[in-house]
Amino acid sequence: MRVVLGVSGSVAAFRAADLARELMRQGAEVRVCLTDAAQKFVSVALFEALTGQPCLVDTFEEPNRGRMAHIDWARQADLVIVAPATANTVAKIAHGVGDDMLTTLVLASTKPLLIAPAMNPSMYTNEAFQEALRVLMARGAMVVEPAEGDVACGENGQGKLASIPAIVAAALDALQQSKMLAGKTVLITSGPTREALDDVRYLSNRSSGKMGAAVAQAALQLGAAKVRIVTGPASVVYPAQAEVAQVMSADEMLESARAWAPDSDLIIGVAAVADYRPQTRVRGKMRRSAEPLQLVLEPNPDIIAELARVAPKARVVGFAAEPTADLAVAREKLARKGLFAIAANDVSDTSIGFESGQNELSVVFADGRVHQTGRGSKLRCALSLLQAIGAD
Numbered sequence: 001m002r003v004v005l006g007v008s009g010s011v012a013a014f015r016a017a018d019l020a021r022e023l024m025r026q027g028a029e030v031r032v033c034l035t036d037a038a039q040k041f042v043s044v045a046l047f048e049a050l051t052g053q054p055c056l057v058d059t060f061e062e063p064n065r066g067r068m069a070h071i072d073w074a075r076q077a078d079l080v081i082v083a084p085a086t087a088n089t090v091a092k093i094a095h096g097v098g099d100d101m102l103t104t105l106v107l108a109s110t111k112p113l114l115i116a117p118a119m120n121p122s123m124y125t126n127e128a129f130q131e132a133l134r135v136l137m138a139r140g141a142m143v144v145e146p147a148e149g150d151v152a153c154g155e156n157g158q159g160k161l162a163s164i165p166a167i168v169a170a171a172l173d174a175l176q177q178s179k180m181l182a183g184k185t186v187l188i189t190s191g192p193t194r195e196a197l198d199d200v201r202y203l204s205n206r207s208s209g210k211m212g213a214a215v216a217q218a219a220l221q222l223g224a225a226k227v228r229i230v231t232g233p234a235s236v237v238y239p240a241q242a243e244v245a246q247v248m249s250a251d252e253m254l255e256s257a258r259a260w261a262p263d264s265d266l267i268i269g270v271a272a273v274a275d276y277r278p279q280t281r282v283r284g285k286m287r288r289s290a291e292p293l294q295l296v297l298e299p300n301p302d303i304i305a306e307l308a309r310v311a312p313k314a315r316v317v318g319f320a321a322e323p324t325a326d327l328a329v330a331r332e333k334l335a336r337k338g339l340f341a342i343a344a345n346d347v348s349d350t351s352i353g354f355e356s357g358q359n360e361l362s363v364v365f366a367d368g369r370v371h372q373t374g375r376g377s378k379l380r381c382a383l384s385l386l387q388a389i390g391a392d
């Protein structure tokens, strides 16, 4: 396992030396990247001697000529740790700033990120810093909270870098999680479907694709070998490493997903598939008249049930957006569609679900178990969902 250890300019930077050694004792290959401020406290020579690896400090440094080191290191790492993480570096990472080697590398990384902040207690409780930390956690970063006690500036409070065993335990946890779906192929349906009435109008729903994108991101973070998404028209940005098939109608979604399903180990039906479609599609444009207009709708295929049928070895998981917290309907759907599990969310609660960045899922399993993800960012919910589903 390869760990990139980012060290920023905290008075606790010297403790990163022990952290590097302990990670190596646990079998990790550790490569250290130091900020300029970190080098006021500790030296490149110290970490190079301890790790037997060259350190990175300068964005334009290329130990292998012609190879961009920040991309190489980001690609090769299984985990990126920033410890100690200064308020400044945390804020920069949260806002996508890449003005030094460490922040550029973190921006380029798709691997799990573990952050161990260390700072003066007033800096730690500063709302700007806490907001940045929340942003990172919502994006799936793990945080090892600082301990309480006396800090170097003479104050007492929360801000001391967490203990080395606590950071190492979190790192091992993160590394284990990052391999949970190793070798697995994950298929996700996402977004709404569009059922055409005529050449300019359609029936659709409010699905934004955000939850599908979060499940894809979570699958990648958990080490899936291949993530494939069949998406209806959604403006969300899917992870660059996912293979994406764009479709419009439920029929098209079924066709694309069915082609991929037999190779999949895990199939998650996040898409909000229209239950019905217009029986006839008018060519051109339907014209206004003074008479009431009656539309005849016919049922769409049940995509997730069909995927469960054609991929009997896969763990097939559906989503059920229900206007109630009662899980009876979700349980009935789970049984009728032959699913491994179903993730229910209560769409009567407008603070979660459709278009929101937040969600809260009750995952009901075929064996009767229920797993609650708790309320949080869609990525947090997706990680909790996939961890509960697991893999063979």
Ligand SMILES: Cc1cc2nc3c(=O)[nH]c(=O)nc-3n(C[C@H](O)[C@H](O)[C@H](O)COP(=O)(O)O)c2cc1C
Pocket (backbone or CB within 6 Å): 007, 008, 009, 010, 011, 012, 035, 036, 037, 038, 085, 086, 087, 088, 089, 090, 118, 119, 120, 123
């Ligand atoms: C003696 C000294 C100790 C510092 N300790 C910390 C610290 O523990 N945590 C922190 O967030 N900033 C600390 N700072 C401030 C940071 O070094 C400063 O914000 C710097 O710009 C951080 O740069 P970096 O995030 O690129 O490493 C300290 C500054 C000094 C002079």
